Amino acid sequence: MSTSTDEARLEEQFEAVIARHERIEPRDWMPEGYRRTLVRQVAQHAHSEIIGMQPEGAWLTRAPSLRRKAVLLAKVQDEAGHGLYLYSACETLGVSRAELTRMLIDGRQKYSSIFNYPTLSYADVGTIGWLVDGAAICNQVPLCRTSYGPYGRAMIRVCKEESFHQRQGYELLMTMMSGTDEQRAMVQESVDRFWWPALMMFGPPDDASPNTARSLAWGIKRNTNDELRQKFVDMTVPQAERLGVTLPDPDLRWNEERGAHDFGQPDWDELTRVISGAGPCNAERIAHRRRAHEDGAWVREAASAFARATKEPGRDRAQVEQAPGSSLRDPDGRVETR
């Protein structure tokens, strides 16, 4: 009985922190549903970054110039970094990295539907930067204020870097648009393929998104799927005009009354199919991730073996930080770390 009283008191404290728009930190008590929702969302987010390396990575060896190659390498490396920030945030919720990797390659956890579409032309590299990373920014900026501290902090780092991703994509497309008719046609064809999947990145419409209300109440999400989708469309339309491409939606027009664009609905059945594993590249993406994990096993084992073989207490430490002068050491030799 006292346990349930304790629980009620803890829940009250938790709700009070949320109500004050403060952050929940890893060792705070949290409702199991809150933790579960976060694990699902943060893991899915981390997996998306990792799987997201594949569609663009496919063009690394075929980039048209050294400059484009260096940019693309940096971008793909960033995606890996974003995945790692997010895995590290997810682990503070009590799941291990090995479990997370396992759940991704077993298909028990999802990643963003967008990465199940192929990158058929080099213009796709630009379109992904512009539209896909643009949509991701819309999604992620409000998440910097999410109620779970480590997730919000990871999002802040991610958002700082996403801006480079979007700009390099737009610049790439601008360059192609100032090229030949063939290059312009490549850009338009790419935009035609990615526009609807980019809109689907925000998830199903609000009336078909049962978890949204709970996530909003907990401060995990800050906006509904439809709000973010609208924001993305409004942001993107003038960018498309400036670029000189047509967004493939006959219903897209400015609505003076609403002060926003009206636009058509994506094919929600397609989203359901892609999420449930029947998208164009689902099997390929997971098989590639599994192969990379399994092929890397010997490297992980060798590094562990090397770490055991070379373990000399104190030796590594001197390599890590320049050895401070004796005045910084207290009498028992420990280094002052403040």
Add this chain to the structure above:
Amino acid sequence: MTTTPNDTSPRAEWPLYEVFVRGKRGLNHVHVGSLHAADDTMALHHARDVYTRRNEGVSIWVVRADAITASSPDEKDPLFAPSGDKVYRHPTFYDVPADVPHM
């Protein structure tokens, strides 16, 4: 703090390290996140790649997460209580006439 079991078998997950970065000279090292590595040297290299790709730091500390002792959130109130009732430790506790300069 998250603890990592001292499992040293080759298949075991690499230990967790917490990463602290000094943004520039004159600032403290600040906690930026965590990562897994087989040993300290690898942790440092990974920390550079993961957390300082854009000149975010001039110095990095990595420390195994299981080497950190942290206060417990359950004891937060009693632990910090001793400073709660000592308002006289703050400058605003003292009444000084408004026309006294430089104070």
